[in-house]
Structures are given as structure tokens and as C-alpha cells.
Amino acid sequence: MGLILLLAATVNAGQAPVQTAVEREQALNSAQQRAGAAYNEVQLARQNAKRAEQDFLSAQDLDRAAQKQAAETKKQLSAAKHALDAAKARDANARKAYEQALNDVDRARKAPAAR
16 A cells, blocks of 8 residues: 555656646746737837837928928018018108198199289
8 A cells, every 4th residue: 555655646746747847838838929929019119119200300300491481481571561661651751742742732822823
């Protein structure tokens, strides 16, 4: 009977390492699959980050160009406003001169004729 118990204990002890080796192999395979999936996620995230950086740089360039264009447009607006103000001033002066000339005509008509 003692021999049978010893034999049974030896068989059980021998199976445990085999089962542990199988479990280790399964755990290793599972870990490798997770590592592979995680690596793929890293690669995808890296590609997305590169694309996002390119989009950002493009938008930044467009913003700079728009700001430059806005500054140029603002200069043109300022020059046009200055020209408008000058034209209005000339118009006002011309109207004053015209009114003065009309007044001179009226005064000349009302002036007594020379005898």
C-alpha cells in the first residue's frame, strides 16, 4: 500500500510540472498576443499623431497667411479711408466755393447798375 501511495504521489508530482508548463506556454502566448496588439495600437497612435501634427502645421501656415492677408487688407482699407476723407474734404471745399460763387452772382445782380 505504501508503494502505491508513493507511486500516486510521484505521478501527481510529475503531472503538476507538465500542467504548469502548459499553463506557462498559454500565458506566454496570451502575453505575446497582448503585446502584439499593444504594439499595433502604438503604431496607429504614432501615425495619428503624425497626421495631426501635419494638420496643425498646415493650419498654422494658413493662419499666418490669413493674418498677413488681413494686415494687407487693413492697409488697403486705411488708404481707402484716407482717400475718401480727402475726397470728402475736396467736395466740401468745392461746394463752399460754388456757394460763394452763387452768392457773388446774386450780389452782382442786386447791385445797382452803373449810370
